Amino acid sequence: MSTxxxxxxxPKLTVVPPAGGGRRKASGARPGRGFAxxxxxxxxxxxxxxxxxxxxxxxxxxxxxxxxxxxxxxLASPEFTGLDNYRRLLEDDALVTSIRNTLLxxxxxxxxxxxxGLLVAVLSYDLRRGAWFRLPFLLxxxxxxxxxxxxWGFILQPDGMANQxxxxxGMPGGDTAFxxxxxxxxxxxxxxxxWQQLGVNMLLFVVGLQSIPxxxxxxxxxxxxxxxxxxxxxxxxxxxxxxxVVFGLALVAGLKNFDIVWVMTQGGPGRSSxxxxxxxxxxxxxxxxxxYGSAVAVLLTTITGLASYxxxxxxxxxxxxxx
Amino acid sequence: xxxxxxxxxxxxxxxxxxLAAGCGSGDSGGSRSELKLYNDKGAWxxxxxxxxxxxxxxxxxxxxxxxxxxxxTYTAFIKTSFRTNVKPDLFTWTTGGRLEEIVxxxxxxxxxxxxxxxxxxxxxTEDLKKYYTVDGKQYCVPLNTAYWGMFYNKxxxxxxxxxxxxxxxELEKTAQTLKSKGQVPFNQTTPTSLFSFAWFEQILAGxxxxxxxxxxxxxxxxxxxxxxKAMERWKTMIDAGWFSKPGDKADPADHFKSGDAAMVIxxxxxxxxxTQRGLKQGEDYGFFxxxxxxxxxxxxxxVFESGPLCSLRKAPDAAASTKYLKWWITxxxxxxxxxxxxxxxxxPKVKVADPELDKVTKEAASGGNRLVLRYFEAAxxxxxxxxxxxxxxxxxxxxxxxxxxxxxxxxxxxYWKSH
Numbered sequence: 067m068s069t070x071x072x073x074x075x076x077p078k079l080t081v082v083p084p085a086g087g088g089r090r091k092a093s094g095a096r097p098g099r100g101f102a103x104x105x106x107x108x109x110x111x112x113x114x115x116x117x118x119x120x121x122x123x124x125x126x127x128x129x130x131x132x133x134x135x136x137x138x139x140x141l142a143s144p145e146f147t148g149l150d151n152y153r154r155l156l157e158d159d160a161l162v163t164s165i166r167n168t169l170l171x172x173x174x175x176x177x178x179x180x181x182x183g184l185l186v187a188v189l190s191y192d193l194r195r196g197a198w199f200r201l202p203f204l205l206x207x208x209x210x211x212x213x214x215x216x217x218w219g220f221i222l223q224p225d226g227m228a229n230q231x232x233x234x235x236g237m238p239g240g241d242t243a244f245x246x247x248x249x250x251x252x253x254x255x256x257x258x259x260x261w262q263q264l265g266v267n268m269l270l271f272v273v274g275l276q277s278i279p280x281x282x283x284x285x286x287x288x289x290x291x292x293x294x295x296x297x298x299x300x301x302x303x304x305x306x307x308x309x310x311v312v313f314g315l316a317l318v319a320g321l322k323n324f325d326i327v328w329v330m331t332q333g334g335p336g337r338s339s340x341x342x343x344x345x346x347x348x349x350x351x352x353x354x355x356x357x358y359g360s361a362v363a364v365l366l367t368t369i370t371g372l373a374s375y376x377x378x379x380x381x382x383x384x385x386x387x388x389x
Numbered sequence: 390x391x392x393x394x395x396x397x398x399x400x401x402x403x404x405x406x407x408l409a410a411g412c413g414s415g416d417s418g419g420s421r422s423e424l425k426l427y428n429d430k431g432a433w434x435x436x437x438x439x440x441x442x443x444x445x446x447x448x449x450x451x452x453x454x455x456x457x458x459x460x461x462t463y464t465a466f467i468k469t470s471f472r473t474n475v476k477p478d479l480f481t482w483t484t485g486g487r488l489e490e491i492v493x494x495x496x497x498x499x500x501x502x503x504x505x506x507x508x509x510x511x512x513x514t515e516d517l518k519k520y521y522t523v524d525g526k527q528y529c530v531p532l533n534t535a536y537w538g539m540f541y542n543k544x545x546x547x548x549x550x551x552x553x554x555x556x557x558x559e560l561e562k563t564a565q566t567l568k569s570k571g572q573v574p575f576n577q578t579t580p581t582s583l584f585s586f587a588w589f590e591q592i593l594a595g596x597x598x599x600x601x602x603x604x605x606x607x608x609x610x611x612x613x614x615x616x617x618k619a620m621e622r623w624k625t626m627i628d629a630g631w632f633s634k635p636g637d638k639a640d641p642a643d644h645f646k647s648g649d650a651a652m653v654i655x656x657x658x659x660x661x662x663x664t665q666r667g668l669k670q671g672e673d674y675g676f677f678x679x680x681x682x683x684x685x686x687x688x689x690x691x692v693f694e695s696g697p698l699c700s701l702r703k704a705p706d707a708a709a710s711t712k713y714l715k716w717w718i719t720x721x722x723x724x725x726x727x728x729x730x731x732x733x734x735x736x737p738k739v740k741v742a743d744p745e746l747d748k749v750t751k752e753a754a755s756g757g758n759r760l761v762l763r764y765f766e767a768a769x770x771x772x773x774x775x776x777x778x779x780x781x782x783x784x785x786x787x788x789x790x791x792x793x794x795x796x797x798x799x800x801x802x803x804y805w806k807s808h
Binding site for chain 2 (some may be wrong): 139246332333337347351352
């Protein structure tokens, strides 16, 4: 029932003709017809976009799904091998490491950049000159992922700046192999990722905080709410639209993470820091095993699709979802 | 029905544009005066450009390099080009299994006649020919030839009164001396795992070159006692503290420049990296071929690589590409090419300007060496990929050597079952 109501209430997008009457009005066309997005030709307007998405996304995906059922080296014609690649996936120890690292990335991405971003946003929201407080957190976001990886790769190398600083101040761990041991290397890269991504998450949360209506907060204050209770029972629920977006983006970013890992460790040493996206790239483009790599791609897509679906289903109520 | 007409016109226009784009995307073929040389050596652009200028003078054909710096992207591009109309006039590749792979797909232009004439005229050698031969025919010509050996820091050697070792025992003694003086004897070959195989091939080929060659052909196992022994020797050297820490992001040439590196195994092309940093061969650094581990071997195992310069069977202008390949092997072209990069040449007639390099070239060509193909070319792609990861793991955790070998062997078995 509520779904029907939401649909019925949905406003129709209509281009309003210019005041005073344009050419079409002068020719006798009824207002709202012709350029309206609900007319006979409404599908024509979106067809270019649909075509592009179909050609550049869906067709390659279907082709990848087909390749995952073949043995293919990129040169000879693909040879159909059924589910062999998927059977091989189940026996691949490196894939277990890859899935573990991907999960670490998902958890790490959601907990660290998002959690800390929220903390900084909340702590700085009512602060005088809060914008200046937030600026240093935001600046690293201006760097590209590849540039970030190169710089932090140098900082975290065996005799890099991180170890030198620890040694200089007489702290333990001055010979830490940040990027040489798994899963420590994955954790180190998540921390680097946090350094960059914290700012943008914080910014989104600040926007969310600013969009909260003042009335319910005032009402809660009058009722005696403050501090943690105010945040938990009033502010947090009211921020739900923005938290849904931020957590959703973090979830997908964690699942598909590739660039920073590739630049910093190339998935090594010995495949110890590979994520599913890196495994896919390695199998397809480095080992030239297009069929097996495609199976990894299908697995990654399935996990990402399922995780996104489950998350959005839980977070967004049926009324809010588009029909 | 105005929208309908508009749609029709739009659809026709878009269709026409797409058709035009499709038709125009490929090379139309025919007589060409400018060739594009696709390569995975983006850093060599200035050297390719010098060759382009000389080639234009001597052949009338201009050449423009299109350099990639990422090997997987380059490989994928070349393979994709076989199926599209965007085909390179010339392209670089690797010998060994990868060359065989694209030849078997009937993609590469045959160069048997160029090799016959080249050998008869003394521009190419029989030694090199077998690496360009698939099923009795030759394909591509040598873009470059490089030998692998040890670059050493002359100032450090002089300081401790050390000389290039003539035997493996002397090499070990040199390493011990350097270690006792607080110097790390061997630098890692590169910041990435790309050449993590360097010591594996050096130790194995210097101990049992037959086993090394059988291994690369799928005729031996990575868990063979001979291979295990080579890994154990390598492990002993790591355990002795003779190697710099893996994971160092700096180029070994920078460590030579700063005076930190004492020795590094590399191909002779590493000279380019050294000279680009202002270091002088014979003054700042020297080069020696690594002696065999087993002194009883009749010849010194000399790791070498030769990168092919190829053209496609269906090249945009096959005659122009062939003409360029013929010119590429001539002494005039090779002399320019070798001297521009500061490297050796595969053409025995070429006089390398740098006396130290010339000495290396002559020493490599002497009868006392047994050439063994670099592991990078010798191993099939999936095995190489697994091995690079495995050796990288081993460098960080030497105690994992048996797991590493078993892992490579699993991929090795799978590969040779279907090849």
